[in-house]
Amino acid sequence: MMISKFVLPLPAFLFISMMLIGIQSRAQSAVPEPNSQSDIVLITASDYAFDAPKEVASGWTTFEYKNEGNEPHFLFLTRMPEDVTFDEYAGDALVPFNAVWYALRDEGINTEEVYERLGAQMPDWFWTLEFTGGAGLISAGRTTDVTLNLEPGIYAMECYMKTEDGELHSMEGMLRELVVSDTPSEAAAPEADIAITLSNFEMAIDGNLSPGNHTVSVHVAENPEEGYGHNVHVARLTEDTDAQEVAEWMNWFDVNGLQNPSPVIFAGGMQLLPEGGTGYFSLDMEPGRYLFYSEYTGHLGVFQEVTVE
Numbered sequence: 001m002m003i004s005k006f007v008l009p010l011p012a013f014l015f016i017s018m019m020l021i022g023i024q025s026r027a028q029s030a031v032p033e034p035n036s037q038s039d040i041v042l043i044t045a046s047d048y049a050f051d052a053p054k055e056v057a058s059g060w061t062t063f064e065y066k067n068e069g070n071e072p073h074f075l076f077l078t079r080m081p082e083d084v085t086f087d088e089y090a091g092d093a094l095v096p097f098n099a100v101w102y103a104l105r106d107e108g109i110n111t112e113e114v115y116e117r118l119g120a121q122m123p124d125w126f127w128t129l130e131f132t133g134g135a136g137l138i139s140a141g142r143t144t145d146v147t148l149n150l151e152p153g154i155y156a157m158e159c160y161m162k163t164e165d166g167e168l169h170s171m172e173g174m175l176r177e178l179v180v181s182d183t184p185s186e187a188a189a190p191e192a193d194i195a196i197t198l199s200n201f202e203m204a205i206d207g208n209l210s211p212g213n214h215t216v217s218v219h220v221a222e223n224p225e226e227g228y229g230h231n232v233h234v235a236r237l238t239e240d241t242d243a244q245e246v247a248e249w250m251n252w253f254d255v256n257g258l259q260n261p262s263p264v265i266f267a268g269g270m271q272l273l274p275e276g277g278t279g280y281f282s283l284d285m286e287p288g289r290y291l292f293y294s295e296y297t298g299h300l301g302v303f304q305e306v307t308v309e
């Protein structure tokens with residue numbers, strides 16, 4: 001099969017053709033690890049807003065991300081370059097970026113034109129933004145804990161899922177500033193019982209994928225030379241859904257991609273991390289089939305299907 005290694009260097013994108021790799025994992029006894037954090041930052045998602053504090057401590061910080069909306073949401077954190085304000089990010093980067101989405105949706109411009117317009121319209125600093133993790137997709141009514149080691153600075157928190165009408169959640173209100181202060185938290189990294197390592201278009205999962213609560217570490221050992229790197233979303237597959245269907249739904253270039261309703265239940269994950277970075281997320285699993293999917297590299301087959309017995 002043809003495998004394109006050209007990855008659009010942007011959040012939100014991609015994934016056209018893919019390979020299916022099925023890995024069966026035998027269930028063992030559950031080994032839940034207690035969360036060692038004492039200061040947990042609550043962030044609530046609704047359709048379409050974040051209820052969140054304006055400022056959090058730097059260092060290891062745990063976010064309890066609760067989806068009180070009726071649609072799937074995620075939490076994507078981006079650290080602004082030193083001389084860029086949040087308002088400049090929202091106005092100079094996201095407005096033209098989203099205009100390209102509307103051209104894709106309403107005028108049907110092709111992929112080449114998407115690249116051309118973005119290349120012409122985005123400010124130079126856009127291509128140097130640092131993505132600093134965040135919660136993967138969670139379905140309505142679910143909660144996930146995400147622990148990140150954050151540098152002080154100005155961050156944008158956003159969700160760029162799409163409504164049934166193809167409106168971006170970020171444009172509907174799921175975009176706001178988060179200040180990470182110079183004051184460090186006293187927290188340490190949590191203990192994980194499942195470890196995911198992502199490196200240069202490969203995903204390794206270690207640990208017992210058993211029913212119950214888990215703390216999952218995600219380590220990005222090496223980012224691919226092209227594109228933005230790796231993230232992970234965990235989806236519960238049903239009898240009627242398979243990995244291919246989820247992958248197609250997560251293709252940003254598809255007009256219906258990432259659009260409510262989702263074909264599966266999403267249980268959390270980790271957004272793009274800097275190279276060498278590690279983050280943690282909680283994962284509650286019941287018996288069934290699950291897909292661990294690296295969305296930005298999905299077209300290169302970076303995913304695993306596992307069975308929790």
Ligand SMILES: [Cu+2]
Binds near residue numbers: 072073074159169174
């Ligand atoms: Cu959303």
